[in-house]
Amino acid sequence: MEELWFPPYDLQRPPLLVGGAQEEFSRRPENFLKGCKWAPDGSCVLTCSDDNTLRIFNLPPPLCGPPAGPLPEMEAALRVPEGDAVYDYAWFPLLDSSLPHTCLVASSSRDNPVHLWDAFDGSLRGSFRAHNHLDEPVAPHSLCFSPDGSRLLGGFEGSVRLFPTARPGRLHDIRPLRRGRGQGGLIGCLACSPAQPVFACGSYGRSLGLYAMEGGGALALWPRLPAAPTHLRFSPDGTLLFAGGASRPRPQARHILCWDLRRPDRLLLGLERHVGTNQRVTFDLDPTGQFLVSGDTDGFVTVWDTLRPPSPGTPLVPPQLRFQALRNCVNGTSLHPSLPLLATSSGQRVFPTPWDSDEEGAADSDPPTRGDNRLQLWWWGGEATPRRP
Template sequence: MDDSVNLSVSMGDVEASMLNHNVSFSSTMVTSAGDLSLPKLSMTLTEAELLKLRSRCPKNGVDSPDASVAMETSVGVASGQEDVEAKEESVVDLEDTLEMTSNGNQVKPEVADPAADPAADPADYPVPEYFKGSIVELARRCWTSSTEAQHYTKGCYWSPDGTCLLVPIHLDGMHVMEVPADLYSTPAVPSTRPLSKLESAVHVPEGGTVYDCVWYPQMNSLQPETCLWVATRQHEPIHMWDAFDGSLRCSYSGYDAVDEVMAAISLAFSHDGEKIYAGYKRCIKIFDTSRPGRVCDDYPVKFAISCIAQTTAHPNTLTCGNWHGYIQHFDLRCSHKQGPLFTLGGHKGGITQLRYGEIGAGEWHLFSGARKCGKILQWDMRNYKKPLMELKRHVDTNQRIQFDFTADGHWLASGGTWGSVNVWDLQNCGDPTILPLHSDCCNGVALNPAMPILATSSGQFHFTDHSTQRDNVTLNGSETTELPASDEVNQNQREVIYENAVVLWWCGPTG
């Protein structure tokens, strides 16, 4: 295959699915020089459009329809010299794209609302307003469970452009779901909006446990070669998956001292997407994104790396959490013998998530969460002797409970093992708003970067008694366990409620 991209996309067709276009693209992103290749999109003009450009009058004030027709008819009979002049006149001047107002001032032409395009650059979106009204449920997807196969969710992750939601499911691989098309063009959602059913645009039926997954940071639905994510699962190397068709693009393999494949525990992309940071039990492996395989740089550490975070201002440093409850900051330019630049404590369990947020101009704050630890700590990286704030939440299991915050650092939301979502206003530093959204553990929370949509996922592993045979009943997406009549005495102790669901909530203005 060549390195070209053939796209046939109608920018006005908002209702079309962004993940179901027929796209022809190169199977590799690597050029002969070893660089990451991103093909350029081109535009082809029709003959009528070419004639219109050639008929554009020079700046002589002639704009009558008759003159325009005369110029169009003279294109086909012009001599070679006239063709050259016509091509020179067909070049669109920047001043010609500006309109003149009644008072003589030039104004820019109107641009369509980028929020109406699901594949527009996230930087072009208007800043969404979160938690300005009541919460409206938009869409839902449920999985049934039984004592033999529990299909609970393991978090949810928005793509950088806000068009897709990635959801790992225990024993059911990974699912990519799309935002309902009507939400791209609406500034407010009425409370009477009908509930949509989330369908999987892409399903990767991987078995085993998915340890971690992360989107490519430069992902854009208009560029198919950037629509990808990497994931690590039990007993497997790191796989890169295509978000259009779910195919396996390539793999990045880490090997131990006896040359056996190791599974990475945590993953992170560099902000430019050129490197993949993988945390292992005793090292950090750094892969070049454009060079799949086993070639990588090793940075030995003393503890297993459970999560990784990085700032855009310091691309040569990594902040890592481990299962011993410590947060360590490494400078990759220094020798590993020097050790971490500093170590942070404060959590009583292993670190499950680290996120950096730019609060103000150049003020990088680190947020950390841990298992079996009922608090999220906020650290100011200019003075990290003690945390700035402790945000209380309920976490009493080893499961990873996600938290997320808006790009402006105004709101922070976190799940909990009781099924509620806590929302903090970081500018007022008050008590959280508790939203009882689920009847089971809310393990995933993700705020859409382009629209005021909150995604939550629920479910956890339930320890049950396998000696008693019971039937499974699914009601409204939740599965309960019916007990025999002879076992009514211990019914309260044996009843299990499963709610393995992914839900989208509108948290912006309501109509």
């Protein structure tokens, strides 16, 4: 049987919109999405939305090339309701859909334990419980698995807790981060290096730290960033660390920042984007680590070539490509691990204006603004061709 070879991303033009899901998120008013993530094996994509529900959508078959026409509306293969607002969620990194015991999703929600869900039937596989000094249950605001899947990291107020994945319950290690010139505030984002036993965590106190998995103080610390980090990513070889935050209330903090961890004292790259709210807007790297893609609150998707030299006299890298996906916030972007396929999620909380009321004269005013809440799939390559032996 011939193996299919998929050409690299075609960045000379915007990608082709091939399908998505909108009706799934329209059954509840203003059910905006909170990001999307392809499974590690690329078999499905995971979303979270304001109705506190995780949804899994299977990869439409077959997507070995651009389809002849638009795909049918995608329907969720699985819905997993959480008990309250979902803070974060993460795929088990060793997921293989041919091995059911590896098909796991972790989620953290307000006033609940961290749950480990079965990605096939939605059953609860286990719970990880954390308590504060008053023995009250607390939930992490960020989650991340170690690359080998043996540990689940959770970000708390001034600390990171490490849970053994194989032993759900209350057993875990606590890593305080406030010591000396450490990190204070709530840890809102986490990332583990795919190449070294280290992890990075970003605090709402506008700090970023790098720590060894086995303990000790900060290996590197950036105490006062322009904005609080809301999303972190390591490059595939573990040498680069990317951090993106919100520009509100600091309009000058419009960048995804990048450091070379071999020289952490100087900023390597700055990638400009517009994030005008406190919403977490995620970004993603392609499997080679060369291209970074992100949405923004204006509905644009931007791609940068991280190997491209910055502009003279500044660390800013000009965009490789920018296109408008929607006229609403694109809060999540995720690149398929083996196909030139991009998933985007959209939506944001919409507050009614003073004239959106039932008072006399309201019928003569414009209708209230509604968000465009949907999952979209974009084909970003050419035709698939067979690889000759």
